[in-house]
Amino acid sequence: MTRFCVLLSVLLVIAAAPIHAQSPSDTDMLGLPDQPGYVPNPAEEQLDVAFERQPVFYRTTEPPGTIVISTSQRFLYLVQGNNRAIRYGIGVGRVGFQWSGVHRISRKKEWPDWTPPPEMIARQPYLPRWMAGGPGNPLGARALYIGKTVYRIHGTNQPQTIGHAVSSGCFRLTNPDIIDLFPRVPIGTKVVVQHASAL
Amino acid sequence: MMLKHGVAALALIAFAATTASAQTLKAVQDRGHLICGVSEGLPGFSAKDDKGQWSGLDVDYCRALAAAIFNDATKVEFVPLSAEARFGALQSKKIDVLSRNSTWTMGRETSLNLIFAAVSYYDGQGFMVRKALKIESALELANKSICTKSGTTSELNLADYFRDNRLTYKVVTFPSADEALKAYDGGRCEALTSDVSQLYALRTELGTPRDHIILPDIISKEPLGPVVRQDDVKWLNIVKWTQFAMVDADEMGVSRRNLDQAMKSQKPSVRRLLGLEGDFGKQLGLTNDWAARILRLVGNYGEVFERNVGTGSKLGIPRGINQLWNKGGIQYAPPIR
Numbered sequence: 001m002t003r004f005c006v007l008l009s010v011l012l013v014i015a016a017a018p019i020h021a022q023s024p025s026d027t028d029m030l031g032l033p034d035q036p037g038y039v040p041n042p043a044e045e046q047l048d049v050a051f052e053r054q055p056v057f058y059r060t061t062e063p064p065g066t067i068v069i070s071t072s073q074r075f076l077y078l079v080q081g082n083n084r085a086i087r088y089g090i091g092v093g094r095v096g097f098q099w100s101g102v103h104r105i106s107r108k109k110e111w112p113d114w115t116p117p118p119e120m121i122a123r124q125p126y127l128p129r130w131m132a133g134g135p136g137n138p139l140g141a142r143a144l145y146i147g148k149t150v151y152r153i154h155g156t157n158q159p160q161t162i163g164h165a166v167s168s169g170c171f172r173l174t175n176p177d178i179i180d181l182f183p184r185v186p187i188g189t190k191v192v193v194q195h196a197s198a199l
Numbered sequence: 200m201m202l203k204h205g206v207a208a209l210a211l212i213a214f215a216a217t218t219a220s221a222q223t224l225k226a227v228q229d230r231g232h233l234i235c236g237v238s239e240g241l242p243g244f245s246a247k248d249d250k251g252q253w254s255g256l257d258v259d260y261c262r263a264l265a266a267a268i269f270n271d272a273t274k275v276e277f278v279p280l281s282a283e284a285r286f287g288a289l290q291s292k293k294i295d296v297l298s299r300n301s302t303w304t305m306g307r308e309t310s311l312n313l314i315f316a317a318v319s320y321y322d323g324q325g326f327m328v329r330k331a332l333k334i335e336s337a338l339e340l341a342n343k344s345i346c347t348k349s350g351t352t353s354e355l356n357l358a359d360y361f362r363d364n365r366l367t368y369k370v371v372t373f374p375s376a377d378e379a380l381k382a383y384d385g386g387r388c389e390a391l392t393s394d395v396s397q398l399y400a401l402r403t404e405l406g407t408p409r410d411h412i413i414l415p416d417i418i419s420k421e422p423l424g425p426v427v428r429q430d431d432v433k434w435l436n437i438v439k440w441t442q443f444a445m446v447d448a449d450e451m452g453v454s455r456r457n458l459d460q461a462m463k464s465q466k467p468s469v470r471r472l473l474g475l476e477g478d479f480g481k482q483l484g485l486t487n488d489w490a491a492r493i494l495r496l497v498g499n500y501g502e503v504f505e506r507n508v509g510t511g512s513k514l515g516i517p518r519g520i521n522q523l524w525n526k527g528g529i530q531y532a533p534p535i536r
Contacts, residue, residue, distance in 0.1 A: 050515035057520045059520075
């Protein structure tokens with residue numbers, strides 16, 4: 001089921017797309033295919049200050065403990081109550097793969113395995129048919145399963161994709177961030193996924 | 200007869216009021232550019248680069264106004280003003296509008312004969328601490344030493360906040376913000392307090408900015424926004440609705456990037472915003488595509504925020520309290536209808 005996550009295929013639109021300090025609205029796609037087996041170094045996993053994990057002001061009627069994902073902002077908020085949340089920078093689904101809804105966390109997995117779906121293999125025949133969980137796995141260090149959907153909140157071996165619309169609908173955090181979030185989120189946690197209003 | 204005279208007199212007054220209130224817009228149009236008062240240099244809000252190009256949130260507000268009036272965001276003359284000179288320059292009509300990180304207070308409206316048109320940025324006093332301290336709330340600052348600039352409202356707010364929360368602290372004051380920052384950097388105190396926008400700017404000057412965080416707590420109200428004179432309600436409306444249109448566009452998801460697509464929208468609210476329905480622009484004294492011009496040439500509020508002070512800038516200020524009212528913040532604009 002983890003196979004729908006990560007990107008299907010993205011053309012190399014802009015070869016030299018700047019990675020940091022981009023406004024979400026200016027960067028829809030990062031021309032970067034999956035890199036199974038690639039192990040990021042800790043320096044790469046250190047996000048630009050604008051996307052790094054931090055407590056922020058956040059007004060909401062959702063109860064503390066709720067996860068609110070804002071696709072357009074490229075942030076995941078863990079509601080703390082008292083107008084506060086812990087905010088994590090995320091990579092989101094690319095245009096056409098963005099969605100909204102309310103679900104609950106149904107399953108948690110450390111170092112999940114990855115099984116690319118047949119349509120993905122068709123586009124990228126060089127991809128492995130199955131890959132054991134581990135540091136080079138595109139799903140990263142942890143996965144939180146969103147209800148009965150095919151979508152996950154997971155880590156990544158491509159930290160430079162944080163802040164961009166790159167996936168097939170999953171939400172990716174850096175491995176240090178998903179490792180921080182994981183123990184704070186019990187099974188049954190409410191997840192609210194918001195995306196930009198339609199024109 | 201009495202009634203007739205009365206009506207005539209009323210009509211005269213109404214005519215006089217209309218001509219008086221049309222003066223600023225007409226003066227700007229006749230001159231061919233807007234004159235906008237900004238700060239002398241504040242990262243993210245108004246700063247001039249080595250090529251003489253101004254940028255920042257306050258600067259983009261002026262450009263938005265020029266875009267609405269002239270369909271050309273470059274028709275602005277920026278006048279850098281000190282804190283002392285800013286309100287006088289507006290009163291004496293040296294500038295058309297003041298867009299210079301100025302806090303909206305009652306006294307400034309009642310004693311200076313000025314009026315704040317809208318809130319373009321909700322600022323407020325906060326705290327910067329080292330990440331290594333593992334503090335996530337200002338309430339955890341009990342018994343800590345806090346650096347600040349002396350003789351400012353920051354020092355007073357600090358005392359109020361700790362008194363209200365029945366916490367003790369140690370204040371260490373310095374004559375300038377730079378000295379307070381150096382003292383904090385050197386370990387003289389565990390926290391530095393100032394307005395949050397300034398803390399983010401100061402953080403970029405530290406050796407390793409990411410070793411420090413700005414706490415989400417805000418202990419004072421500093422609503423910043425554009426200011427005009429009280430004698431021209433028509434002009435006030437233009438200044439006010441320029442800000443509101445950018446916030447409304449942000450809420451509707453209409454941006455510089457998708458404007459062409461938005462122009463084909465069938466949503467009535469989007470069509471009113473872009474002047475495809477109604478006569479709102481003309482009623483403002485402009486053209487009906489006034490807001491579309493702002494969006495094409497400058498962008499919506501979120502774009503302007505992220506570009507200048509948010510994720511697209513060195514400051515990296517979270518939208519936080521400046522996020523839209525329905526997305527976790529308090530930015531709220533009345534509807535265009």
